[in-house]
Amino acid sequence: MSGLVRAGAKQVRGAYRQRQLEAGESGWGAPVAPPPVVPAKHRPARVVVIGAGIQGGILAQGTVALEGAELVGIADLDTDRARALAAKVGLAPAGVSADAAALIARERPELVCVATTAPSHVALGRVALDTGVRRILLEKPIDISYDDAVAFDAAARAAGAVVGVNYFRRWAVDPAAVRDAVRSGAIGRVQIVTAQLGASDLAMIGSHFIDLCRFFLDEEIASVSANLHESGRVNVRGADFEDPTGHVLLTFAGGARAFIDFDDGIPKNDFVITLRGEDGIIVIEEGQLRWSLRARSTRTWTFPMATGNAPVLCNARVLHGMLTGDVAACTTADGLAALDAVLAAHHSSADGGRRVALPLTHEQRQLVVRFP
Ligand SMILES: NC(=O)c1ccc[n+]([C@@H]2O[C@H](COP(=O)([O-])OP(=O)(O)OC[C@H]3O[C@@H](n4cnc5c(N)ncnc54)[C@H](O)[C@@H]3O)[C@@H](O)[C@H]2O)c1
Structure with a gap:
């Protein structure tokens, strides 16, 4: 069998298995789902991450790992923490700010990820929305205030924004x-x-x-x-x-x-x-x-x-969904x-x-x- 035929057969087997897995029907062998790629029609896919802690770090690394996406800014009240994360993921120091609103206004990203702790999720989501961002990922839990989250949801719907909450398994x-x-x-x-x-x-x-x-x-x-x-x-x-x-x-x-x-x-x-x-x-x-x-x-x-549970790759899938979908997998x-x-x-x-x-x-x- 020529190399070309073998490669073709492997591709068909892979596609078949992927379809079966996604249908919940069958599966065998090692994890097969290929890493996601942002298609050309959804580029540029520039991402700002607010919060440079544990989860912000994973989202920043997930952005870098996602082909077609570009990390353009990291905001954190603790600028030392943001600078350290920027250095780790290869973002120039100019992309770091303590002022999330100013950073978003300057970079005009396609997606803002709010990875601060829950009391500020909705307030920072609102900052992104008011600055014209139309794809916003809030870390979970959505916020500590139910009423604030409902009001934000209404404003985001009125603006036609896609807002997701990062219960990441919904994207897996x-x-x-x-x-x-x-x-x-x-x-x-x-x-x-x-x-x-x-x-x-x-x-x-x-x-x-x-x-x-x-x-x-x-x-x-x-x-x-x-x-x-x-x-x-x-x-x-x-x-x-x-x-x-x-x-x-x-x-x-x-x-x-x-x-x-x-x-x-x-x-x-x-x-x-x-x-x-x-x-x-x-x-x-x-x-x-x-x-x-x-x-x-x-x-x-x-x-x-079909996929491992490495946090960076799981979150790359979330970012891919947030950058390309009309509705978030987790609303x-x-x-x-x-x-x-x-x-x-x-x-x-x-x-x-x-x-x-x-x-x-x-x-x-x-x-x-x-x-x-
Ligand atoms: N989706 C997941 O699987 C997952 C996993 C871990 C954590 N989380 C969630 O992510 C969020 C962050 O968790 P963490 O472990 O990264 O916390 P963390 O304490 O490590 O990081 C939070 C960061 O946000 C910064 N921050 C807080 N308020 C801010 C504000 N108003 N503006 C700018 N920066 C601000 C802090 O300085 C800190 O660096 C939590 O809500 C947590 O529940 C989600």
């Missing part, structure tokens, strides 16, 4: 494959979801999986019960932040239950998610880069993840639903684990929790 290939398998009825109607996360915090990690449950089940949360307590860990983002550990139980409009445990006792970063349907079960072992599906026939398929409505559930968990836990119905009332949404 494998969770979409799982959701498609669920939608296709492969395990029947899903009744029970569990997310076993290990020692972590409600807003920081738990809210990712609150959102993921909504994504998999494609339904709204009807109620939240929670048992939360202080973790005793010092929050690396500052001692003034409050984000307890514990567990939450969600019920969904269609009757499914989801139990999300982020309490101490098992190590962090070995996330295991199960979806139990009437006719089968899906088990996702994120750290092992695989998921399996046991169908009605009792046959079990195991799929290697402000999704961010607001996750925030409602986080606030409900605080209400429930403060009331001995009582079940709190969603959506929350206006009064319940006035609760102020300073999570990062």
Whole structure:
């Protein structure tokens, strides 16, 4: 077989497998999804990152890793931190500023990523919107203020802006494959979801999986019960932040239950998610880069993840989606639903684990929790 034919056959096999994976049907071998590229029609794709901390660093590196995108600015109140990040990712010192508004006005980027801590997400998103930016990625949780986030959402809609909230799994290939398998009825109607996360915090990690449950089940949360307590860990983002550990139980409009445990006792970063349907079960072992599906026939398929879980590459996918999509894969409505559930968990836990119905009332949404 000539080299050309072999290369052609390999390409066809790769494309076929990718399609199957995206359809949640099949998969074998090593991760295959190619890194994303911003197509010519979406260039220039200039990006400003606000917040040069842990996540801002990942988004800056993700921009540099994304072919067709260009990092043009980093803003942080802590300019030393911004300068250090700029040096790490190869951005000239002139691209660093303590003044996000001035930087955005000067650079006129296509996309602004707000990667500061939650109390300033919406305020900085508003700065970007008012400066004419029409693609804005807010870090999760969307903000600490439900009302401010709703007002921002309305302003962004009126301006025709694309706003996303970085629950990054919504942009990834494998969770979409799982959701498609669920939608296709492969395990029947899903009744029970569990997310076993290990020692972590409600807003920081738990809210990712609150959102993921909504994504998999494609339904709204009807109620939240929670048992939360202080973790005793010092929050690396500052001692003034409050984000307890514990567990939450969600019920969904269609009757499914989801139990999300982020309490101490098992190590962090070995996330295991199960979806139990009437006719089968899906088990996702994120750290092992695989998921399996046991169908009605009792046959079990195991799929290697199409993409790894390296944060820079996961976020490059988010950036690609934000730069090219007409709608964000994770919208402000999704961010607001996750925030409602986080606030409900605080209400429930403060009331001995009582079940709190969603959506929350206006009064319940006035609760102020300073999570990062
Ligand atoms: N999507 C994810 O997977 C993911 C992962 C980690 C963190 N996060 C989120 O990202 C956000 C940041 O987390 P982090 O770990 O990078 O925090 P961090 O404390 O390491 O960094 C935050 C940075 O923002 C800067 N900052 C704060 N307020 C600012 C303002 N008004 N203007 C300019 N700069 C300001 C701080 O000086 C700091 O450098 C949090 O909301 C967190 O929940 C998301």
